[in-house]
Every structure is written in C-alpha cells, then in structure tokens.
Amino acid sequence: LIENIDEGFFILDEQGIIQTGATQSSVSLFEMDLENKKMEDILKLNRLEKKRFNKWLFHVFKAFVPFKDLINLAPSRFETSEGKVIGLDYKPIFNKENKKKVSQIICIANDITEKVSLEKKAQKEKSKARSLTSILDNSMEFIDLVSESEEIISYYLKNLSNSKPEEIFRSFHTLKARFGNLKMEDVVQEIHKLEELLNEIEDNWDSNNISLVHMNLEKINSVKGVFLKENRKLVELVNNSTNGY
Helix, strand or coil: HHCCCCCCEEEEEEEEEECCCCCCCCCCCCCCCCCEEEEEHCCCHHHHHHHHHHHHHHHHCCCCCCHHHHHHHHHEECCCCCCCCCEEEEEEEEEECCCCCCCEEEEEECCHHHHHHHHHHHHHHHHHHHHHHHHHHHHHHHHHHHHHHHHHHHHHHHHHHHHHHHHHHHHHHHHHHHHHHCCCCCHHHHHHHHHHHHHHHHHCCCHHHHHHHHHHHHHHHHHHHHHHHHHHHHHHHHHHHCCCC
16 A cells, blocks of 8 residues: 555664665655665755754654654755655654654655745745835835946946955945845845855955856846846836836
8 A cells, every 4th residue: 555655655763774665655756775775865964964863863762852842853855856856754653662762763755846836936926026015115216226236236247356355245235135125035145145155255366256256246137137127017117106206
C-alpha cells in the first residue's frame, strides 16, 4: 500500500541516518538512493544548517521537550537541482518501554512544487497591489524617486571604476529605503544583493569586483525598468496627476 502512494516515507535514527526500507516514492522524489545516507547530506545543508539540524535531533531523542513542540524547528522544505520543491513532515516512533522517549523518526516527503508556485504567485499579486496603492498615495515621491534613481544608476555605470564601495553603498542604501516605502519589493531585493556584494568586497576594488558590481547595477536598472513597463498605465496616471503641481 505504502509503495503505491505518491508520498515518500523513510525512517531516521538518532544520528540522522536514513534506515533501510525507504519507499520507492522517496527515491523518486529525491532522485537518489537514500538508505544509510545522512539526512543533512541529502538536504545539502550548509555548515550552520547542519548544526541546527543536529541540535534538533539531539533534543528530539533526549526527550527534554515534547516532540510536538520541536517539529517546527526541523527542515520543512528541500529544493532539488531541477527546481522541484519537496515538503517534509515528521512523525515520532516512541520507545515501547518509555512512551515519552523517541526511538526513531518517520519522515514524510511530498512534491509541493505546484503549491509553492501558486503561493509565490499569490504573494506577488498581493505585493503588487500594495505597491500600486502606495505609489498612488505618494505620487510625487514616486516621480522624484524614479528620476533620482535613474541619475544615480547612470552615474555609477559610467564612473564605477573611480567610485568607492562605501560611497556606492550609502547611495543605494538610501534608495532601498525609499523603494521600500513604496513597496517595490523586486527592486529592494536587487539593491539588497548589491549591498551584500559591497560588504563582501570591502576595499578590494579590483577589476573583477568592479565588473560584478556593474552587473548588479544593470540588474537593478532592468528590474526597475520592467516594473515601469508593466505598470505604464499607472505611471501615466501618476504623471498626469502631478502635472498640475
């Protein structure tokens, strides 16, 4: 029966090792043989994530805290190299002698790619609605921001090699706050990526890093351009409403 359902089932021991008996659906979902492999390796966890996962295992099997109170701390999703999203749920198998002590963990895996896609789409629509409302309520600020951001981006694209990372960071940090006020989240995210890159670069302003920053600036400009193009009717409306001022 279990082998003929879409959900994947496998069992973890105290060390997070997947036991013999993982269902074929599990193998299909993760696109690899799971038996005797560490869960942290299957999920491709980074160093910090591995530390958190092993701490979770420790608390689960020591039974200091009820399993139901720890469940939300476990990894809940995994994305494959092909973009498939797998949802993860966990059920305890209790020790026969001590009903409060967990002896093993059942992991239940589901393909939630379509669900995640719909959630992202719905979230994007909500974000867009908030942004459009905010822009209409702050039309002068929007017109000013579009103009100023174009000037700043254009300036740094032309004068990047002669600029300083901290100077670029300050300019775009201010822009990020202003785009954030207008709920233009796609632009905010790209500026945040630029900030992270600049923090990583620090004073190492060589040709390779300059090239990376240049690409980030072009991406910010592109994302802003896409927003203006997709919402050109709104932009026209805002422009018309401000012509009298």
